[in-house]
Amino acid sequence: MLRGSTGLIGVVNFITFLVSIPILAGGIWLSTRADNTDCVRFLQWPIIIIGVTILVVSLMGFAGACYRISWLLRLYLFVMFFVIVALVGFIIFAFSVTDRGNGQVIMNRGYYEYQLSDYSGWLKDRVSDPNYWTKISSCLHDAGVCRGMAQGMRDPVTGMRVPESSETFYQRHLTPIESGCCKPPTSCGFTYVNETYWANGAGSTVMSDADCSKWSNDQQQLCYQCDSCKAGVLASIRHSWRKVSVINVVVLIILVIVYVVGCAAFRNSRKIENDEPFGMGRMTKARPSRIQF
Known part of the structure; x- marks a missing residue:
């Protein structure tokens, strides 16, 4: 069961790694738009930073699951929580600053x-x-x-x-x-x-x-x-940001689901680890002692 829990965390982190790719792609796409964001350089960096962070954190969780490093998995869940919060904040900000303006x-x-x-x-x-x-x-x-x-x-x-x-x-x-x-x-x-x-x-x-x-x-x-x-x-920025924000909303939903599954799998693995010493102790006490002559 322990292997199953860590395996599930590994799968979850692999999915998170895949999720980081469209975010990075969105940031890179914005950075290649020579008509706006190449000149308005503050636009693409929040997206690229979030994408790189998700990628690094997912690799961190994947390594922790493969090598069963509990502190690394704790750090992964802790950082991922703040990544989700940051992504929510960025989506709200992006929609709020582009809520007006049409040709x-x-x-x-x-x-x-x-x-x-x-x-x-x-x-x-x-x-x-x-x-x-x-x-x-x-x-x-x-x-x-x-x-x-x-x-x-x-x-x-x-x-x-x-x-x-x-x-x-x-x-x-x-x-x-x-x-x-x-x-x-x-x-x-x-x-x-x-x-x-x-x-x-x-x-x-x-x-x-x-x-x-x-x-x-x-x-x-x-x-x-x-x-x-x-x-x-502004119109060009609005058009580009709206496209990327829609992608980020989809990514956010996937990240939340992945995070919840990851938390449940980590909690289950910790519970199994805590139960193992007690069970092993009982089996040891049940063994018959050797007869001394």
């Missing part, structure tokens, strides 16, 4: 536009901080998030790229970063020339949106200082 539908446009006023809370304050935004906008520029917008065809004679028509561009499905940072807001009424160059049209004489004056055709500036760009970053 706005624009008539005759295939893309959404984003307003900073649609967001609130800690994440908005963090991204909107002038010192922090300077780093984010510089990173977005260096990552070339707007270079991918350039499409169209090559002129067979000159070899130069011919931009796509305005009608074609208006029906494109842009990412939140592209929509917010690489073009001016539609409300400015600018005239389309190409994907990242817009003329000051007649409809832009009255600019109710402060971003209209922040837009620049300078390819080094574009709308990186616009509130719409900040909103686009």
Whole structure:
């Protein structure tokens, strides 16, 4: 029975090890998103840290079960409890800071536009901080998030790229970063020339949106200082975090079940260990003594 209990703990820890893989994968996926989390570096680290901790703790419990090291199993259960608490806290935090904000539908446009006023809370304050935004906008520029917008065809004679028509561009499905940072807001009424160059049209004489004056055709500036760009970053973060949070909820449920099973198996193994000396003692006393001549 003792072997069965420790074997069950080993199986449980192997499952925990497998559970750590999607968490790590989620953190690595966030870290490879060059359009947001590579520039907003505080986002992926909590997930990666939790994933690595679960992986290490599961290996700790697996070793304790294989070699029947009681103190290692106690440490495993103790640390796993705090890992579960940390994961619960992170899930609550992730959902709370991404509870608001959606793209706005624009008539005759295939893309959404984003307003900073649609967001609130800690994440908005963090991204909107002038010192922090300077780093984010510089990173977005260096990552070339707007270079991918350039499409169209090559002129067979000159070899130069011919931009796509305005009608074609208006029906494109842009990412939140592209929509917010690489073009001016539609409300400015600018005239389309190409994907990242817009003329000051007649409809832009009255600019109710402060971003209209922040837009620049300078390819080094574009709308990186616009509130719409900040909103686009927040929208991208929200989309990514929501995906990872759903995975984390599933992982949390599995971890709780695994932890409960592990606690029961450990308690059962300890009970058997405590009963063994008593049983062995009784068997020893029952043996007949040797007859002395």
